[in-house]
Amino acid sequence: MNAIEVEGLTKRFGDFTAVNDISFEVGEGEIFGFLGPNGAGKTTTIRMLTGLTVPTSGTAMIMGHDIQREPFIAKEAFGTVPEVSNVYDDLSAWNNLMFAGELYGMPRGRRVDRATSLLERANLAGFKDKKAKGFSKGMKRKLTIAMAMMNDPHVLFLDEPSSGLDVQSALELQKALREMNSAGTTIFLTTHNIEDANVMCDRVAIIVGGRLAAVDSPERLKATIQGTRSVRVAFGGNSADIEDALTKISKVSRVAREGDKWRLYTDEPSVVLDGVFMCAQGKGLELLSVNTVGPSLEDVFLLLVGGEPR
Amino acid sequence: MNVKMSPRAVRELARAWAIAKKDLRIYYLRPGLIMFGILFPVFLFLSFAVGRDVSPVVLVPGFVAMTIFFSASSTGPMSVPTERKTKTYDRLLTAPVSPVSILLGQTLAGFFFAVAISAIPLLIGIQWYGVGVTSVAALVAGICLASFGFSAMGIMFAAMPTDNPGDVMMVLNFVRLPLLFVSGIFVPIEAMGGFGFAAALSPLTFPVDLLRYAFGGVCYYGVAWDLVGIFAFTALFFALGVFLHERNRKKA
Numbered sequence A: 001m002n003a004i005e006v007e008g009l010t011k012r013f014g015d016f017t018a019v020n021d022i023s024f025e026v027g028e029g030e031i032f033g034f035l036g037p038n039g040a041g042k043t044t045t046i047r048m049l050t051g052l053t054v055p056t057s058g059t060a061m062i063m064g065h066d067i068q069r070e071p072f073i074a075k076e077a078f079g080t081v082p083e084v085s086n087v088y089d090d091l092s093a094w095n096n097l098m099f100a101g102e103l104y105g106m107p108r109g110r111r112v113d114r115a116t117s118l119l120e121r122a123n124l125a126g127f128k129d130k131k132a133k134g135f136s137k138g139m140k141r142k143l144t145i146a147m148a149m150m151n152d153p154h155v156l157f158l159d160e161p162s163s164g165l166d167v168q169s170a171l172e173l174q175k176a177l178r179e180m181n182s183a184g185t186t187i188f189l190t191t192h193n194i195e196d197a198n199v200m201c202d203r204v205a206i207i208v209g210g211r212l213a214a215v216d217s218p219e220r221l222k223a224t225i226q227g228t229r230s231v232r233v234a235f236g237g238n239s240a241d242i243e244d245a246l247t248k249i250s251k252v253s254r255v256a257r258e259g260d261k262w263r264l265y266t267d268e269p270s271v272v273l274d275g276v277f278m279c280a281q282g283k284g285l286e287l288l289s290v291n292t293v294g295p296s297l298e299d300v301f302l303l304l305v306g307g308e309p310r
Numbered sequence B: 001m002n003v004k005m006s007p008r009a010v011r012e013l014a015r016a017w018a019i020a021k022k023d024l025r026i027y028y029l030r031p032g033l034i035m036f037g038i039l040f041p042v043f044l045f046l047s048f049a050v051g052r053d054v055s056p057v058v059l060v061p062g063f064v065a066m067t068i069f070f071s072a073s074s075t076g077p078m079s080v081p082t083e084r085k086t087k088t089y090d091r092l093l094t095a096p097v098s099p100v101s102i103l104l105g106q107t108l109a110g111f112f113f114a115v116a117i118s119a120i121p122l123l124i125g126i127q128w129y130g131v132g133v134t135s136v137a138a139l140v141a142g143i144c145l146a147s148f149g150f151s152a153m154g155i156m157f158a159a160m161p162t163d164n165p166g167d168v169m170m171v172l173n174f175v176r177l178p179l180l181f182v183s184g185i186f187v188p189i190e191a192m193g194g195f196g197f198a199a200a201l202s203p204l205t206f207p208v209d210l211l212r213y214a215f216g217g218v219c220y221y222g223v224a225w226d227l228v229g230i231f232a233f234t235a236l237f238f239a240l241g242v243f244l245h246e247r248n249r250k251k252a
Helices: A042-049 A071-076 A093-103 A108-121 A137-149 A167-182 A194-200 A218-223 A242-247 A269-283 A297-304 B007-027 B031-049 B056-085 B088-094 B099-117 B119-127 B136-157 B165-181 B193-199 B205-216 B223-251
Strands: A002-013 A016-027 A031-035 A057-062 A078-081 A155-159 A186-191 A203-208 A211-216 A229-235 A252-258 A261-266 A287-293
Touching: A002 A042, A002 A186, A016 A042, A016 A057, A016 A186, A016 A203, A016 A211, A031 A042, A031 A167, A031 A194, A042 A057, A042 A155, A042 A186, A057 A071, A078 A137, A078 B088, A093 A108, A093 A137, A093 B007, A093 B088, A108 A137, A137 A155, A137 A167, A155 A167, A167 A186, A167 A194, A186 A194, A194 A297, A203 A218, A203 A297, A211 A218, A211 A297, A218 A297, A229 A269, A242 A252, A242 A261, A242 A269, A261 A269, A269 A287, B007 B056, B007 B099, B031 B056, B031 B099, B031 B119, B031 B165, B056 B088, B056 B099, B056 B119, B056 B136, B056 B165, B056 B205, B099 B119, B099 B136, B099 B223, B136 B165, B136 B205, B136 B223, B205 B223
Parallel strands: A031 A186, A031 A203, A078 A155, A155 A186
Antiparallel strands: A002 A016, A002 A057, A203 A211, A229 A261, A229 A287, A252 A261
16 A cells, blocks of 8 residues: 555646646655745645645545545544644643644553653753743754654655754754654655755655656656766866866866866766866866766756756 | 443544643733733723612623623634644644534633633622622523633634734624623613614623523523523534634635
8 A cells, every 4th residue: 555645636726726636656664755946836735635725626645545535544644744843832842742642642651651752862851841932943843743753653744844954953854754764654755955855765756837747766867867967076276267168178068167166067978087187287277076977866856847957 | 311422522522622721721821812801801891880880780790791702702813823823723734633623622722711710700799799699500501601602703703814813803803892782781681772682693692691690680581592592602603613714724
């Protein structure tokens, strides 16, 4: 059985179609990423999947139960982490978790055990009796995730989970999600962070203008645009006309600046590498690093949403 | 009679109770609720009662009913938009709890708040005005049923699609204030003359009349009709509340 099955899901607001006839499945135990630019329909989709809004047409099944026809059973099977951490600021971390457990009908003993374990895993045990209003953004995020995990859900929906987190908190979150997934939880996440999706997801769907543009594993998606290979080079010094010189290297189709590096797009990286060495010698520049780079998930994403690979 | 509830009903009630407890913990010391739920009716009562030659048996039931009216109906308009703003309302909607149980939980919170607050005018009435209770059953029924009914009324108004409690309070006061003057609080229904028919259209009339019976042993409509009136308005508010909240969810 698939954890999530979506068939012909559509949501219209008046004349505007936010999500247009999308269909996909998420297998049990998968980490599934849902990518798209702003306004593409990611949040509307997750709101339909979690029963927050009613689809205009189509169905969404969670663990085999239709979210509209059998909302009670479907909702028992999942937890949700919205984009904004929705903890009760006036309740302590402990009471937030107790309330989350009560909403799922968990008996008191099980609630206490689960809340104790989740607070420890989230490094919030020392803040158990503190009101959430004093928590940092990262702590609130952790508490929101812990609340979503109270009922030990089969499926966890996360809308932009690393939104607003610093690098360390985002890495901790990635680690926590991998642990949950290893323990059997299916994870559905929407994200702007393509690198998060690349390193975490078994498969990704890319939604553009309310329609699904692609659903596949990150590596397979990258393989579809093998033509966009490139050489990334960093020089130790600077030269005024370096961009012109790089553009003139044989087989280079385009040059793009990436911070202190240059990226040279090509179909034949080995030819370009020779040109780069000659260029460095000619300009008297030290070569700090040279790498050949395959297409990234970001390139796939940009191509699908109508932009150019960087 | 042995009443056995279905496991589904027990489950729903338990979750409604969890929501009520949470609301009671969070919202009932909020300044807006103290202002609109307690201070406003007390000052309104004082401005009408002080210096007027009206029997305490007429004044006190009106005071108790008015306090319940304001406190119970202010809770939903305070908690629901606040939860929309903090997105915690989404937490309730994505949990395995029916819309009826969510609204029942929020209504129960307003009910308990108003029952507790009703002690203030009750004590003032008994201690300062020296009124006696002639029917404890009518008093308890009046306080409890009115608290639940007006709390359901507040929840119904809280269906307004806004995340600002002030927006709901403004509309609610536009409705609540005129009702005060046609419900027999300041002018007994029998003295309203040609406007007496308007009293029957106000949900506040029946609790006032029932409480008047509780304190003085007389009422205008009769206890049975007062109960019918309270139940009818409560059912209307609750059903309309569920309908409006669900309609908003479907539109969202």
